[in-house]
Amino acid sequence: MSFFEQRGTRRTLLGSAAAVVMALSISLGGIAAQDAYEPAEGAGDLSGTIVADGSSTVGPVTEAMAEEFAAIAPNVQLEVSISGTGGGFERFCNGETDLQNASRSIKDSEAENCAANGVDFYVFEVAYDGIAIVVNPENDFVDCLTIDQLKLMWQPEDPATSWNQIDPSFPDEPITLYGPGTASGTFDYFTAEIVGEEGSSTTNYLPSEDDNQLVEGIAGDQHALGYFGLAYYEQSMDRLKLVAVDGGNGCVEPTAETVQDLSYAPLSRPLFLYVNAESITRPEVQEFLKFYIASAGEIAPDVGYVASPDEVYVEDQAALQAAIDGDGTPDSAS
Numbered sequence: 001m002s003f004f005e006q007r008g009t010r011r012t013l014l015g016s017a018a019a020v021v022m023a024l025s026i027s028l029g030g031i032a033a034q035d036a037y038e039p040a041e042g043a044g045d046l047s048g049t050i051v052a053d054g055s056s057t058v059g060p061v062t063e064a065m066a067e068e069f070a071a072i073a074p075n076v077q078l079e080v081s082i083s084g085t086g087g088g089f090e091r092f093c094n095g096e097t098d099l100q101n102a103s104r105s106i107k108d109s110e111a112e113n114c115a116a117n118g119v120d121f122y123v124f125e126v127a128y129d130g131i132a133i134v135v136n137p138e139n140d141f142v143d144c145l146t147i148d149q150l151k152l153m154w155q156p157e158d159p160a161t162s163w164n165q166i167d168p169s170f171p172d173e174p175i176t177l178y179g180p181g182t183a184s185g186t187f188d189y190f191t192a193e194i195v196g197e198e199g200s201s202t203t204n205y206l207p208s209e210d211d212n213q214l215v216e217g218i219a220g221d222q223h224a225l226g227y228f229g230l231a232y233y234e235q236s237m238d239r240l241k242l243v244a245v246d247g248g249n250g251c252v253e254p255t256a257e258t259v260q261d262l263s264y265a266p267l268s269r270p271l272f273l274y275v276n277a278e279s280i281t282r283p284e285v286q287e288f289l290k291f292y293i294a295s296a297g298e299i300a301p302d303v304g305y306v307a308s309p310d311e312v313y314v315e316d317q318a319a320l321q322a323a324i325d326g327d328g329t330p331d332s333a334s
Helices: 059-071 084-093 106-114 147-155 185-195 211-219 228-235 256-260 285-304 310-325
Strands: 048-054 075-081 099-102 122-137 144-146 176-180 206-208 223-230 241-246 269-277
Touching: 048 059, 048 084, 059 075, 059 099, 059 285, 075 099, 075 285, 084 099, 084 106, 084 185, 084 269, 099 147, 099 285, 106 144, 122 176, 122 228, 122 256, 144 147, 144 185, 147 176, 147 241, 176 211, 185 223, 206 211, 211 223, 211 256, 223 228, 256 269, 269 285, 285 310
Parallel strands: 048 075, 048 099, 144 241, 176 206, 176 223
Antiparallel strands: 099 269, 122 223, 122 241, 122 269
8 A cells, every 4th residue: 555545645646547637838927837747658568677765855755756656657666765865875976876865955076976977967856845853742841942052952062961051941951862864965954054064063962864763762762852854753743842943033833834935944945856867868767757746746745845836846847858858958067
């Protein structure tokens, strides 16, 4: 049973191919409407294996897409691994994977590695995510934290180790920190926005590339505080307590609205799918990407993420079609 069947929300666009109608590209205020997905003739006969790796944040989106795409092309196998954005880029730039799930943009050093190995790529924005700050439900004194307070916990030099160092009104109890490992794009983004330098972090925390392990750790530790993608909080909200963040304009919790309009600052971010330019010449990859981009705005929210603005998907579709037609310039060349 697929992800959406378990939740009673299996997408109607995956019914009979004949029932799926291509939306006309119309202009609304200067922005074209996104085309709906229509399976290509013979899509059900496609075969092959598509390999994806990378971000634990974007991974669930691609996994959900893979499950739903199986109803269209059952002979296409999609292998989705999660080794963190950094670990995924190592494989991707070595030419080992077709798709790279990324919760941040590629670094210059990674792009140089891709270039050295002759790997060109295209980039598509697929959704938005907020990084959730969470504590154990038994924590009855923390409801909101400022950026400075978070920095005090996570900075590499002289970090706070007890709650009353964060606020004198908090109890004199130890802080146990949980967070993504250093190969994670979430780690890179969080440290850049909170500590002020990417990769700069206290080492006195319990890391994992598996966000489910972080959930388990925080849920079982009354002194804990941690961070990970909002989707993982929403899947376990009965076992965790969400903390609002004051980025300078008052306390804001991450929601679909505050993430997309970026008022949940500075911990809202776009999520990306990188595609090997050589892989995009294969028909099964083309068909999966057409489905992915056309469906992202509908499926991503069901997995706990926030849809990108419509115009982003319109641009993605145009870029994908140009790449398929051989008229596109890989993003790695720009």
